[in-house]
Amino acid sequence: MSPLIEFRGVGKTFGSGSRAVTALEGIDLSVESGEVFAVIGHSGAGKSTLVRLINALERADSGTVLVGGTDITGLPERRLRQVRRGIGMVFQQFNLLRSRTAFGNVAYPLKVAGWNPARREERVAELLRFVGLLDKAWHYPDQLSGGQQQRIGIARALATNPEILLADEATSALDPETTGEVLDLLGRINTELGVTIVVITHEMDVVRRIADRVAVLDAGRLVEQGRVADVFANPAAETTRRFVRTVLPDRPSDAELARLRARNPGRLVTARIGGEQRVGAVLSAALAEHRVRFEVVHGGVEELGGDAFGRLTLELAGADEDVDALIAALRAVTDVEELAA
Numbered sequence: 528m529s530p531l532i533e534f535r536g537v538g539k540t541f542g543s544g545s546r547a548v549t550a551l552e553g554i555d556l557s558v559e560s561g562e563v564f565a566v567i568g569h570s571g572a573g574k575s576t577l578v579r580l581i582n583a584l585e586r587a588d589s590g591t592v593l594v595g596g597t598d599i600t601g602l603p604e605r606r607l608r609q610v611r612r613g614i615g616m617v618f619q620q621f622n623l624l625r626s627r628t629a630f631g632n633v634a635y636p637l638k639v640a641g642w643n644p645a646r647r648e649e650r651v652a653e654l655l656r657f658v659g660l661l662d663k664a665w666h667y668p669d670q671l672s673g674g675q676q677q678r679i680g681i682a683r684a685l686a687t688n689p690e691i692l693l694a695d696e697a698t699s700a701l702d703p704e705t706t707g708e709v710l711d712l713l714g715r716i717n718t719e720l721g722v723t724i725v726v727i728t729h730e731m732d733v734v735r736r737i738a739d740r741v742a743v744l745d746a747g748r749l750v751e752q753g754r755v756a757d758v759f760a761n762p763a764a765e766t767t768r769r770f771v772r773t774v775l776p777d778r779p780s781d782a783e784l785a786r787l788r789a790r791n792p793g794r795l796v797t798a799r800i801g802g803e804q805r806v807g808a809v810l811s812a813a814l815a816e817h818r819v820r821f822e823v824v825h826g827g828v829e830e831l832g833g834d835a836f837g838r839l840t841l842e843l844a845g846a847d848e849d850v851d852a853l854i855a856a857l858r859a860v861t862d863v864e865e866l867a868a
């Protein structure tokens with residue numbers, strides 16, 4: 528089956544001459560039908576440009592963008608409108624019409640698409656029920672919380688039954704609890720309605736909570752893409768490693784290490800937990816064999832796609848050769864860093 532969205536060697540430069548800014552360069556990616564695909568990058572990495580290429584609000588300078596197998600790079604405006612009809616969009620600042628009620632906002636795209644009032648009303652009620660805001664139908668945006676406004680924005684984006692939903696920093700203006708609610712809603716849209724979702728974000732926590740696969744953008748280039756669990760277990764690019772560190776327990780910082788040193792006289796090692804290896808099993812076997820005592824002094828694990836990921840820092844106490852043997856046993860299954868004394 529061909530991908531629902533595909534970029535082949537896509538480049539986009541704004542301006543020309545000495546003012547030229549290369550927003551994207553040599554982008555190859557594919558989004559499969561039915562998945563939640565995240566694009567993560569820092570500010571200015573090119574995320575918004577990438578989204579705008581999917582719904583053809585920008586045109587690529589080089590390469591091709593395919594949506595549903597159709598090359599959209601050279602399509603005339605009339606055909607592009609057709610493609611855009613199959614794509615819903617959710618924005619960071621919700622972009623609701625302030626002069627219309629929740630009902631009016633959700634009904635708007637249906638009106639534009641020529642639905643008659645009776646069908647419109649039925650569809651809006653169905654959507655408001657789906658996002659849990661049927662009781663707020665006659666409220667204006669200013670009478671709704673940020674999370675409620677975003678749920679209305681999502682209902683509006685879904686009104687005409689798009690196959691693809693683009694969410695550009697859809698939770699960046701929300702507090703953590705509301706972010707969770709909106710991500711849960713996006714998850715339901717994917718699993719219950721079968722909508723393919725592309726999430727643009729600068730937060731690795733969003734990727735962790737919702738995405739099947741992730742692409743990492745750095746200064747206009749794709750530096751990594753893969754299944755979220757694989758990328759978390761083995762981030763290849765330095766940018767990705769920094770993103771992963773923002774959500775998974777890491778080795779202690781220098782200040783934390785200084786405090787640990789003051790309290791723990793034994794040798795300190797940090798072991799990576801993640802993927803296939805079973806650190807706990809190796810640890811228990813090695814502890815039985817080598818006379819070493821241990822204490823977990825820092826770090827932790829997080830669950831992701833059914834696996835545990837993180838880093839644990841252990842204080843190991845015993846004869847040097849026993850501790851060395853235990854570290855060697857651990858190194859056979861995972862990355863282990865001994866923290867300098």
Ligand SMILES: Nc1ncnc2c1ncn2[C@@H]1O[C@H](COP(=O)(O)OP(=O)(O)OP(=O)(O)O)[C@@H](O)[C@H]1O
Binds near residue numbers: 541542548550571577
């Ligand atoms: N219309 C434009 N004209 C000129 N430069 C632009 C234009 N749009 C984007 N750029 C530049 O392209 C680069 C990528 O911008 P883009 O908005 O895609 O990044 P982003 O990752 O979405 O950043 P942010 O998270 O801050 O929105 C930036 O250097 C930006 O200044």
